[in-house]
Amino acid sequence: MEKLPILQFEDKIVETVSQNPVTVLIGETGSGKSTQLSQILFRHGFADSGTICVTQPRRVAAVSVARRVSQEMGVPLGEQVGYAIRFEDRTSSKTRIKYLTDGVLLRESLSDPELSSYSVIILDEAHERSLNMDILMGLVKRLVGIRDPNKFRVLITSATLEGEKVSGFFNGCPVLNVPGKLYPVEVIYSDDSSKSYIESALKKAIDIHVKEQEGDILIFMTGQEDIEKLVKKLEDRVRSLEEGSVMDAVIYPLHGSLPPELQVRVFNPPPKNCRRFIVSTNIAETSLTVDGVVYVIDCGYVKQRQYNPATGMYSLDAVQISRVQANQRAGRAGRTRPGKCYRLYPHVVYKDEFMEAAIPEIQRTSLAGSVLYLKSLDLPGIDVLKFDFLDPPSYGSLGDALRQLYLIDAIDENGAITNVGRIMADIPLEPSLSRTLIAANENGSLSQALTVAAMLSAETSLLPSFAKGSQKKRKQEHIPMELPDGKGLGDHIQLLQIYELWSETHYDIEWCKERGLQIRGMSFVKDVRRQLCQLVQNMAKCSTEVHGSHSSRERKLGYRNLRKALCVGYGNQLAERMLRHNGYRTIGLKSQLVQVHPSSVVQPDEDGILPNCVVYHELITTSSPFMRNVCAVEMQWISPVLKKLQNLDINKLSGGFSDLEEETQGKVQDGVKKEAKDVESAADRDSKIQAARERFLARKGKK
Secondary structure, three states: OOOOOHHHHHHHHHHHHHOOOEEEEOOOOOOOOOHHHHHHHHHHHOOOOOOOEEEEHHHHHHHHHHHHHHHHOOOOOOOOOEEEEEEOEEEOOOOOEEEHHHHHHEEEHHOOOOOOOOOOEEEHHHHOOHHHHHHHHHHHHHHHHHOOOOOOOOEEOOOOOOOHHHHOOOOOOOOEEEOOOOOOOOOOOOOOOOHHHHHHHHHHHHHHHOOOOOOOOEOOOOHHHHHHHHHHHHHHHHHOOOOOOOEEEEEEEOOOOOHHHHHHHHOOOOOOOEEEEEEEOHHHHOOOOOEEEEEEEEOOOEEEEEOOOOOOEEEEEEEEOOOOHHHHHHHHHHOOOEEEEEEEEOOHHHHOOOOOOOOOOOOOOOOHHHHHHHHHOOOOOOOOOOOOOOOOOOOHHHHHHHHHHHHHOOOOOOOOOOOHHHHHOOOOOOOOHHHHHHHHHHOHHHHHHHHHHHHHOOOOOOOOOOOOOOOHHHHOOOOOOOHHHHOHHHHHHHHHHHHHHHHHHHOOHHHHHHHHHHHHHHHHHHHHHHHHHHHHOOOOOOOOOOOOOHHHHHHHHHHHHHHHHHHHHHHEEEEOOOOOOEEEEEOOOOOOHHHHHHHOOOOOOOOOOOEEEEEEEEEOOOOOOEEEEEEEOOOOOOHHHHHHHOOOOHHHOOOOHHHHHHHHHHHHHHHHHHHHHHHHHHHHHHHHHHHHHHHHHHHHHHO
């Protein structure tokens, strides 16, 4: 293996880290920072008084980099070198270099606020500015002030981070720059921006394969769907080429939903006289380095999930990458020899339209889980609104998070964390699901709620995408439609029924195959459910047995109690049917009209009327605003939430806004109270209608 650039700076790195509590290291693409920095510090004794911890923004990177380091050190994975990701821990008492996701490190800090088991914390890939990373930077800044300066070091590492900005955040700490590009990369722009970057990428990849010298091709696409389309097209085109006219080729997808054994394939060298096509998300931008890549094709876009706190709605959009990201992608072509980067957009677009850097995640996502985490730390000097962020989120985002947490009982009317909130913080799920588990434990539906929480925690869609498609398409796919229908009550019930039926087969993989269910996802769900059972042992005696073999009456009661628990957990995610519109109005601050997602199994009654009130797992806008994973509930179950909406005071929850924000929040609160009153009136009206219908049926029955 060629000596990586970072190794030439080993002495300088060790000297700087020894003399400073915090060091910022800017290591360009290909410098070897992710794999070598931990080994350098290990060689020089920094693991003698604790473990060297290295965070990664993605699960795939944490696993693959740990595997690479264990191989280089010649030790079994899980012993001296290990990793920890959500629901999987391959470490032991021998572990001295530990790779983990930033989310796992945050969770560890709940039980050990000073992270005392670590002598070094390396926050790697900080330029990606994930939500967890930004919180960690604020947290370790605090730890630097309270941990023993002789036994604790922090390194912030990145490929292209604003070094001086981070240095200023950490009180002027030193910044080291390590060059990374081993070979020059020629950047070639397109003459125009094609509307179909998939077709443009296909054409460019085949041109390279036919005309250019040997070397692997890395193609950046926006997400799994685009990747699968392009992989299929590439396979068809490569097969159609005249045999012997070009070298052989293998085509690999690379994205976070792939099983580990398929992710690992891209790191294995190809057969002799064979070119690899690797079609990847931005995971290959910085988190993973694939040796052998000589040609990069950059579509210029990335799938980005964005949250609007004013509407509570997510959107998943293909947006232009930043100039920083474009340069990162280009740098992947110069690892083993001079390379080429083909950008499927003109230079003027790169220069005039791309932002310098991507918007930090903390400014485009829901903060409910993060605010709950910060409140649960319960440490002196930590105030949610005054927490030391590198780039603070908006007051609107923080206010939205506080409101969400108040409506599901995680914080009280004064913004203090409740006992329920502390239990929620200990469960590695989003707040709505952790609150559902607690409520289900109280009404006897914990087993069912554990199943639903595990099913909703799957990393990918479990159900066949054509499950609600045309009969013709079902026939073509040869998938028998034997999935349960949720009894017309909703998607949460359907997910529960699917898992219960699978458990009755003793988790037979063939059963999943026959119904088009995602096999790896279902196996993941089974493992997650088992681990969740272990985590909630302090709430109740809970076994991994699934309650799918109860009598029909008991099962019906279980479904009812589960839906009641969902009402509590999704207290911020309720929607009332609009009587004169084919849609729902969400309850709370959000008054927009939304539709039930077409994939939902929620069914109208015999009169063709949809349920009066539903809970939903998330709001997402695609072609229209949709509620996804929807479940019917009864209006009387939501009365506690309606009362809370009447008394909602964002100022008290937050500890006080500025004068300008108070004026804004005052208007918002007036709207909340009016809407709660309107919804309550609707509930009364529907209750009266239902009572009249029951009296009519009773009289009819007596005749």
